[in-house]
Every structure is written in structure tokens, then in C-alpha cells.
Amino acid sequence: MSSSSSSSTSPPKPLAGIKVVEFAGLAPVPFAGLILADFGASVVRIDRISHSSVAQDVLSRGKRSIALDWKSKEGLEIVKQLVRSADVVLDPFRPGVLEKMGLGPDVWLGKENTPGENERLVFARIAGYKRDGPHRDLAGHDINYLAMSGVLSLLPGTPEKPSFPLNLLSDFAGGGLTCALGILVALFERATSGRGQVVDADMVSGTRYLATYPFLHHTLRSPLFASADSKRQLNVLDAGAPFYNVYTCSDWRPIVVGALEPQFFKAFLEGFLSAVPKTWLEREEWAPDLDVQGHKELWPKFKDFLERGFKLRTRDEWAATFEGTDACVTPVLTPSEAAAAHAGMDYHTADEDFALETPQAYIASPAPSLSRTPAHACNGPIRALEPGQHTPEVLSELGLDGRKIDDLVRRGVVDAVDLKAKL
Incomplete structure (x- = not known):
């Protein structure tokens, strides 16, 4: 035609x-x-x-x-x-x-x-x-x-x-x-x-x-964002919560956890505890259970625990662990990896050569469709x-x-x- x-x-x-x-x-x-x-x-x-x-x-x-x-x-x-x-x-x-x-x-x-x-x-x-x-x-x-x-x-x-x-x-x-x-x-x-x-x-x-949503919660002094009652980075959505945060893996690449709802948090915690070595868990003086999500005083301890645990495996190993689950755990992709994934390709194989060979893949399609x-x-x-x-x-x-x-x-x-x- x-x-x-x-x-x-x-x-x-x-x-x-x-x-x-x-x-x-x-x-x-x-x-x-x-x-x-x-x-x-x-x-x-x-x-x-x-x-x-x-x-x-x-x-x-x-x-x-x-x-x-x-x-x-x-x-x-x-x-x-x-x-x-x-x-x-x-x-x-x-x-x-x-x-x-x-x-x-x-x-x-x-x-x-x-x-x-x-x-x-x-x-x-x-x-x-x-x-x-x-x-x-x-x-x-x-x-x-x-x-x-x-x-x-x-x-x-x-x-x-x-x-x-x-x-x-x-x-x-x-x-x-x-x-x-x-x-x-x-x-x-x-x-x-x-x-x-x-x-x-x-x-x-x-x-x-x-920012209407965070401003309203700030005014209502909800537990989601900083307010007169709670400083920044001590709240659910501002990096205060261990179950809504970014972590560094053993290869120094990051991964994110967004397990807010109880059912998602359950899937995350069970998957995490089953993926770390048992010998490492035995050496830890403390291990979290499902109740930790609702106990803010335990969040710093829980966050330290997760930081140590995520460093035991690579980003892609962790991503494979949670793939297909409702744990709300995803790898932080580079622009090259994200472009490949958006194009339906395997982002694991994407590197900077992909950007040079397929520069148009970086161009985000107009949204909404x-x-x-x-x-x-x-x-x-x-x-x-x-x-x-x-x-x-x-x-x-x-x-x-x-x-x-x-x-x-x-x-x-x-x-x-x-x-x-x-x-």
C-alpha cells in the first residue's frame, strides 16, 4: 500500500x-x-x-x-x-x-x-x-x-x-x-x-x-506523610516504612518493595524469609513476623534486617524470587532495561548497546492511549x-x-x- x-x-x-x-x-x-x-x-x-x-x-x-x-x-x-x-x-x-x-x-x-x-x-x-x-x-x-x-x-x-x-x-x-x-x-x-x-x-x-493527596493527608495528620505530628521519613509513603522502600542488592543494583496491603505484605515477607539462607537467619538475633507491619516502633529494626538480607543476593535473583507473586517487589530498571522491557524484550539482556542501536525505544509513547x-x-x-x-x-x-x-x-x-x- x-x-x-x-x-x-x-x-x-x-x-x-x-x-x-x-x-x-x-x-x-x-x-x-x-x-x-x-x-x-x-x-x-x-x-x-x-x-x-x-x-x-x-x-x-x-x-x-x-x-x-x-x-x-x-x-x-x-x-x-x-x-x-x-x-x-x-x-x-x-x-x-x-x-x-x-x-x-x-x-x-x-x-x-x-x-x-x-x-x-x-x-x-x-x-x-x-x-x-x-x-x-x-x-x-x-x-x-x-x-x-x-x-x-x-x-x-x-x-x-x-x-x-x-x-x-x-x-x-x-x-x-x-x-x-x-x-x-x-x-x-x-x-x-x-x-x-x-x-x-x-x-x-x-x-x-x-500534590492534593499528600497535602490533604498532611493536613489531616494521617500516618502516610509528614505532618506536625510526625517528621519526614518516619511515615508510610515517605521512606519511613520498611515495606515501602528501596534496597541495595549484592551487585549494588537496587530493588523496591511496595507491599502496603496485608496480603501483599504477607506474600513479601514469606518470600523474603524463604529466599535468604537459613544459616543467615539462624545467626540473626531477631526475625520479623507479620505483626511487624503494624508496629511502627519496630520499623527501624525491620529496615536494618531487610537491608542486610537484600545484600545477600543480586537484584535479578531477588526479582526472579518474586516474579509472578503479589509481593509488590520489582527491580529498579535502567533506562536501557526499561526501554527493552516496554518493547516486550528481555530486559536482562539489555545494555548500553541497545540504546545505541535502538534509540527510538527511549521515546515514550503518548499517553493515554x-x-x-x-x-x-x-x-x-x-x-x-x-x-x-x-x-x-x-x-x-x-x-x-x-x-x-x-x-x-x-x-x-x-x-x-x-x-x-x-x-
Whole structure:
């Protein structure tokens, strides 16, 4: 079957026909744009003519790029043309940047009795802190927003300080993913009202919303998380419980235990005690029984016991012991192993060569999976989107002919990767 016929029979993507203009930025906004592109939206990234680090953005799958000097009169007019016909704008800048350029939401959506130039537009923007809060102008990154959200104070680490989970929580969950959710909700509402609106996402608020569950338990002073009654790392879900923790095996590779419910804990403890050498158990001065799970004063002793026991065997030996059981014990896989396992391969045989030979396996498929209108498959090569890679194509769609595009390139109003080399 030819590519044209196969594409004609493939189902439309759920966001097909939605036009998105994404101003180039870092991490959260590109991720929001990636989500929209994965599910079928047409995303055009606006890059400045420069050699900034944004040029190395790898969250660009399914997007196109136009590079221009949007501080010039002609460049700014091209930006405005793109936004006039867009359904969504993604703003990654600090508060006030687009407003100073005459590109703020009031221009498009209108204000009071002044009509807007595109009143159906969903104007989405991501900031670090609340735009109307005292920290609105402060610089920051994921770790700062995580700290200011209150979430970092609840996370495991050492007794002296908590640890942060890469830059996942605030940048991508509280920022990009939350923004994408807001965009979809606004588009859904637009189908009824016919009007766009501003989607304000900030990473502190998004991270706090994400932490609704632990915050509620913290307020209720439940035994799951730290609270006024119990310090961090003394509770069930913050590395205080021996039966919900990470352990190091004899080959220095880690394994995790998540045996919370009594039936799972029973399967875990019985499997663990049967797997360690009997001679080792006989030398131990103390051995746990099922009652230990409910006796918090015994948790430190139980944890020491498990730490010594897990070091008697390798990670994969322990994984084999609990495979097929309800003990909730799983190995901590490396990215290479996880990619192999997700692809249905034996993760035991995966090594760094797998990453070199099959780099696309690292690319996580869009989630959730839709049965009738699935997202784009993510099986292509990993490469960054070069600024200006699609400039002629995007300008042509705006009605500019080849001679006009060549002239804009010569004068530095726009940049086009392939075209510039020919001029």
C-alpha cells in the first residue's frame, strides 16, 4: 500500500485541525506543545534568529519551526498573521514580555468594549510563580518552584534534607502537563461559547494541585506523610516504612518493595524469609513476623534486617524470587532495561548497546492511549528541530510567494536553513 493511500485510510488525530503557535522556550512550554502535536495539532514554533540554547530543544517531535526577527516591523507582522489564524498560543516568557511587544492576550481576546483580533484564541502561558503574586518577577527553575510549593519538604532524602526527583514535578507535571490540560479544557468550552480565553499555568500552583493527596493527608495528620505530628521519613509513603522502600542488592543494583496491603505484605515477607539462607537467619538475633507491619516502633529494626538480607543476593535473583507473586517487589530498571522491557524484550539482556542501536525505544509513547483516534506513533529518530527549518513552508501558507520569502531572508527578517545557503 502506498504512503498516500495508507495515510488516507488512517483515522484522524483527535486534535486534527487545531493550529498552535508556540513561542520557543525551555522545558514546560515545549512539553505542552509536544503533547498537542502528538495528538494531531499543527504546532509551529516561533524561534528568534539567534544561537540560543533553545535551538537544542528536543521536545519538538511533530512540530515545525519558523525563525524570524520579531522585533522588526515585518517580523512582528508575520507573528501577528500566525496568531490571527491560530487556535492556541503558547507563551513561555516572564510576565509582560509579549504584552510589551503588542502580542498580549488583550490584543487577541479584546478588553472591555474593544474587540480582539482573534476572540476564539486560547492564550496559554506558563510562569514559575503566580502572575499576580509577590514572586512574579523572580527567576527560578524546577527546584525553586518545587521548594516554594511545599512539596519538596515532604519528599524522601536524608534525615538532613529532602531529595528532588530530577526536574519532573514542577517543570513537566505542574507546568507543561497542567498547561496542556488547561488548553484542552478551554478548547472544549470554546465549542459551546465560541470564545477563547487565557489559560494561566504557573509551576508552583500546578505542583501544589498535583500534590492534593499528600497535602490533604498532611493536613489531616494521617500516618502516610509528614505532618506536625510526625517528621519526614518516619511515615508510610515517605521512606519511613520498611515495606515501602528501596534496597541495595549484592551487585549494588537496587530493588523496591511496595507491599502496603496485608496480603501483599504477607506474600513479601514469606518470600523474603524463604529466599535468604537459613544459616543467615539462624545467626540473626531477631526475625520479623507479620505483626511487624503494624508496629511502627519496630520499623527501624525491620529496615536494618531487610537491608542486610537484600545484600545477600543480586537484584535479578531477588526479582526472579518474586516474579509472578503479589509481593509488590520489582527491580529498579535502567533506562536501557526499561526501554527493552516496554518493547516486550528481555530486559536482562539489555545494555548500553541497545540504546545505541535502538534509540527510538527511549521515546515514550503518548499517553493515554486512545482506541479510535490514537496519537502519532513515536518511532522516528531522535533529533532536535532546527530553528527556521520550515520557514518557507510556513510563510507560503500565509500567502507569501517565493520572491518575497527570498527577500525577507536576504534582509535578515527571517531565517531559513536550506534557503539561506542558496542565496
